Structure formats: structure tokens, C-alpha cells
Amino acid sequence: MSICVANISKSYKNVKALQDISFNVKVGELFGIIGPDGAGKTTLFRILTTLLFADNGRATVSGWDVVSDYKNIRKSVGYMPGRFSLYQDLTVEENLQFFATIFGTTIEENYDLIKDIYVQIEPFKDRRAGKLSGGMKQKLALCCALIHKPKVLFLDEPTTGVDPVSRKEFWEMLKRLQQKNITILVSTPYMDEAALCDRIALIQDGKILEIDTPEAIVKHYPKPIYNVSANNMYKLINSLNAYQYIHSVYPFGEFVHYTDKRAEFNAVELKLYLESKNLSNIRIEKTVATIEDTFMELAK
Numbered sequence: 001m002s003i004c005v006a007n008i009s010k011s012y013k014n015v016k017a018l019q020d021i022s023f024n025v026k027v028g029e030l031f032g033i034i035g036p037d038g039a040g041k042t043t044l045f046r047i048l049t050t051l052l053f054a055d056n057g058r059a060t061v062s063g064w065d066v067v068s069d070y071k072n073i074r075k076s077v078g079y080m081p082g083r084f085s086l087y088q089d090l091t092v093e094e095n096l097q098f099f100a101t102i103f104g105t106t107i108e109e110n111y112d113l114i115k116d117i118y119v120q121i122e123p124f125k126d127r128r129a130g131k132l133s134g135g136m137k138q139k140l141a142l143c144c145a146l147i148h149k150p151k152v153l154f155l156d157e158p159t160t161g162v163d164p165v166s167r168k169e170f171w172e173m174l175k176r177l178q179q180k181n182i183t184i185l186v187s188t189p190y191m192d193e194a195a196l197c198d199r200i201a202l203i204q205d206g207k208i209l210e211i212d213t214p215e216a217i218v219k220h221y222p223k224p225i226y227n228v229s230a231n232n233m234y235k236l237i238n239s240l241n242a243y244q245y246i247h248s249v250y251p252f253g254e255f256v257h258y259t260d261k262r263a264e265f266n267a268v269e270l271k272l273y274l275e276s277k278n279l280s281n282i283r284i285e286k287t288v289a290t291i292e293d294t295f296m297e298l299a300k
């Protein structure tokens with residue numbers, strides 16, 4: 001195992017940031033920690049990268065204990081914190097040089113590992129890091145986290161605030177790094193990114209709701225789910241919420257995802273009900289559950 005987490009808990013005064021968290025990550029696995037703001041993702045990353053002590057439980061990274069072997073862990077992992085952590089006043093190249101030096105290596109020595117990513121920011125190598133776009137900053141931060149050839153990479157919300165094209169590119173890079181046998185633990189609040197991981201842990205209020213492959217998690221969704229749309233989204237949601245057979249309803253892009261309490265759902269009856277609420281252009285179609293649907297159901 002690359003990462004073992006056993007019964008980890010952490011509180012800040014009255015806030016239970018992590019409650020009895022356990023999971024394992026295999027060598028070379030791309031494992032996602034998926035949860036909304038405040039779920040406890042950063043706290044978990046800080047414990048695993050030896051920057052914070054847990055109140056209870058044990059964790060190892062590459063076989064090293066996060067408390068007693070912290071020095072070995074610090075040498076062998078890469079950590080990209082959620083907030084931009086690089087030196088804004090240093091240039092792209094100077095930042096990279098700096099991180100290589102503190103880990104006792106050089107850019108040349110491990111250039112192969114970062115090459116794919118670095119070529120994209122190389123044209124801006126003399127630009128100060130503070131003047132880069134969001135996507136470029138993420139690429140530089142990833143290069144800096146990789147420059148000492150870590151065995152395990154911790155990426156805390158690496159794509160938050162990054163445009164959709166750069167997000168997609170970023171995940172393609174992670175897939176390539178994975179082929180180099182680097183274990184990757186990545187957190188994200190974006191449910192679409194969860195589908196790109198080998199396995200995911202859904203986390204909310206410091207507790208793990210479920211751990212499995214994205215495909216298996218979606219298959220566990222317990223009910224048929226329907227895309228519903230109408231001329232007025234706000235009124236549609238309010239009307240569905242007031243419907244006597246509603247199990248769940250929430251907005252999903254241009255639709256509303258609706259599930260019904262009954263085993264036998266009646267679309268005609270629902271349409272008539274919505275028409276009685278003065279809605280028009282009503283469409284009701286069966287759809288497949290996503291990770292977001294599963295999360296919402298488990299988090300209820």
C-alpha cells in the first residue's frame with residue numbers, strides 16, 4: 001500500500017473536521033477525495049503530508065508513519081496545496097530552481113518527469129509567477145511538486161478556479177504521471193473530475209460516505225432518476241418540492257433531477273400536476289445517475 005489511513009480524527013475546538021476516517025491507496029493508484037467546501041479535505045492532506053497532527057488514529061505514507069517518520073515522508077512526497085503556494089515575485093524558472101535546490105536536486109536531473117508540463121509554461125519562464133493565468137499557475141505548482149521525483153503526489157483542489165480547458169489538460173497530465181507509477185491523492189469539489197479517478201472517497205462533514213470505483217458508486221444509486229424541464233426553472237423546483245410523491249429534486253444543468261417515492265412512477269400524472277401549476281414546455285425523461293446524484297442521496 002502507498003497510503004494507509006486508519007481511524008483518523010481531528011477537531012478544531014468544536015468543529016469535528018475529520019471523524020474516524022479510514023482508507024488505503026495502492027501504489028500507482030489515482031485516488032480522489034471528493035467533497036464540498038469544509039468537508040475536511042485540506043485537514044486530511046495536511047495530516048498526511050506531516051504538517052498537522054491528528055487527534056486519533058494512524059496513517060502511513062510509503063510505509064512511513066506520519067508522526068515518527070515525518071522526515072522521510074517530507075523527502076519523498078510532492079504536495080500541491082489548495083492555495084497558490086509559490087513565490088509570486090520569483091519567475092517561473094526561479095520558482096522551479098528554488099524547489100529543486102531545497103530537495104537537493106536539479107531541474108536537469110528530473111526534467112523527463114516534468115517535460116510534458118513544463119514545455120507548456122516554458123515560453124513564460126521569465127515571467128513572475130504572480131503574473132501567470134490560473135491554469136499556468138497550476139502547471140507551475142505541479143512542476144514544483146514533481147521536481148524531486150516524489151513517490152506520492154498530494155494535490156489539494158488543484159483545479160479550483162481553473163478554466164474548463166485547463167482543467168481537462170490538467171487531468172490528462174495526471175493520467176500520464178500515473179503511468180510513471182506515482183501514487184496520486186487528489187481532492188476536488190467537482191463531481192465530473194471524480195469520474196476520472198481509479199477510486200474515490202465521498203466525504204462530507206469529516207465523514208466518509210462511500211469508497212469505491214466511480215462506476216460502482218453510480219451503480220449503487222437506489223432509484224430511477226428523471227430529467228425534468230419546463231419554461232420556468234424556479235417555479236418547476238418549487239412545484240416539484242410541493243409534489244406529494246417527491247423523494248428528491250435538485251437542479252442539474254438545464255434540467256432538474258427528480259426521483260419519486262413510489263416504486264411505480266407515473267410520468268403522465270406528474271406532467272398533469274405540473275401543468276396545473278401553470279408550467280408549460282414540460283419534458284420528463286429517464287436519465288442515468290451521476291456521481292453527483294449519488295453524493296446528494298448519501299449526504300441526505
Ligand SMILES: Nc1ncnc2c1ncn2[C@@H]1O[C@H](COP(=O)(O)OP(=O)(O)OP(=O)(O)O)[C@@H](O)[C@H]1O
Pocket residue numbers: 012013015016017035036037038039040041042043044157
Ligand atoms: N485552523 C482551523 N481552526 C478552526 N476550524 C478550522 C481550521 N481549519 C479548518 N477548520 C474547519 O474544519 C472543517 C474542515 O476544513 P477543511 O479546510 O479541512 O475542509 P476542506 O474540505 O478542505 O474545505 P475547503 O475547500 O473549504 O478548505 C471546516 O468546518 C473548517 O471551517
